[in-house]
Amino acid sequence: MGVALREVLTDYKVPVGWDSLSGTAAIDGNNALYQFLTIIRQQDGTPLMNSEGKVTSHLSGLFFRTARFLEYGIKPVYVFDGKPPDLKSTTIAKRREIRDKAGTAWKVAREEGDVAESYKQARASTRVDEWILSSSKELLTCMGIPFVDAPSEGEAQAAFMVRKGDLDFSVSQDYDSLLFGVPVLVRNLAVSGKRRIRGRTITVEPEKLYLSKILEGLGISRENLIEMSILIGTDFNAGIKGIGPKTALKIVRNNAFQETLDEKAPDFDPEPVIDFFRSPPVTEKYDISWQNPDESALRDLLCSRYEFSAERVDAVLTKMRTTAGQKTLDHWF
Structure with a gap:
């Protein structure tokens, strides 16, 4: 992968x-x-x-x-x-x-x-x-x-x-x-x-x-790194047979990316792959606030529903409290 x-x-x-x-x-x-x-x-x-x-x-x-x-x-x-x-x-x-x-x-x-x-x-x-x-x-x-x-x-x-x-x-x-x-x-x-x-x-x-x-x-740019990966093969394209990382590095250092594609894969358009790596869909709407763990809910989920060892689950929670240097997890985050 x-x-x-x-x-x-x-x-x-x-x-x-x-x-x-x-x-x-x-x-x-x-x-x-x-x-x-x-x-x-x-x-x-x-x-x-x-x-x-x-x-x-x-x-x-x-x-x-x-x-x-x-x-x-x-x-x-x-x-x-x-x-x-x-x-x-x-x-x-x-x-x-x-x-x-x-x-x-x-x-x-x-x-x-x-x-x-x-x-x-x-x-x-x-x-x-x-x-x-x-x-x-x-x-x-x-x-x-x-x-x-x-x-x-x-x-x-x-x-x-x-x-x-x-x-x-x-x-x-x-x-x-x-x-x-x-x-x-x-x-x-x-x-x-x-x-x-x-x-x-x-x-x-x-x-x-x-x-x-x-x-x-x-000695390359991020754009070159993307070009290298396209030559090798990504999740979005098959790459060119016989070209590995070291060969790809030589090609982009010599500014021969497009020349290589023209010779080895003339029907392949790299622009959609380049554009996806450069400007992929992302969201700015996210909440990254950490909350206090709900110990009761965790025991119910892991021990009651999925039959985890209660001793192991409690040991983890106890260790977390000990590491935090307090009796509860209220101030962990």
Whole structure:
């Protein structure tokens, strides 16, 4: 998902500790939920569920991770995608096909008792649907955490809010945020910690990327970064076969973007994609005020309805109170 810029951004990733991330943050909500649903699963890939079969993996990730944000002084605002642009229709169709195939393969793997393959296909079948979104927003409301429904791409809305100065940084795994002009991007906040990848355990730590330093270091403009991404391929266009990040960087440095398109993709018009990254639909009508958590509502939602451990939920609430240095959460925000 997102544009494959990792190869040229490695030198501009700044490892950071949780203690240095205090501030206000725009969280790519769909991205975070997708991560929670992908990672928080049982060995055979089955997500966490209550006795009625309602998936709760996303609620577990959202509750415990948001509590950790607060513990370290990070005040989050979750930003959710709105209507996808027509430019994204091909990408959406391909992702749906991949998820559907993975869902079928997951079922076969479970029937055959292949636990490793079952887990792999289950992760690939992850989807964020309307119920996942509505239940997540209900949880955030109970926690007193604000969220914003973007008119289109959530990353674009998050970047706008940070550029406007209403928030300090944006949190997403995708590099697209940089194309939308976010000044500071933080990655790995939703997935930091120990993870098993391809049979081995790795440590995933938070990292910061500063757009200004990236552009200065690469010797390009934000417009060039968008051009590079178009050559590589984005959610809104297929890219040109054989062109990766390093080649794309050379092309834009040599002012050969249009020349390359004329030669390799003469029928493709890049302007709609460029315009979308430059001026995406965003809204200025949002409320980012944090409220006191409703502990009673949280216990009812998580423990009574979704059968979370009352001890674990209470332990989080107690830890939040202790961190705040007070007996209640009245002054947490």
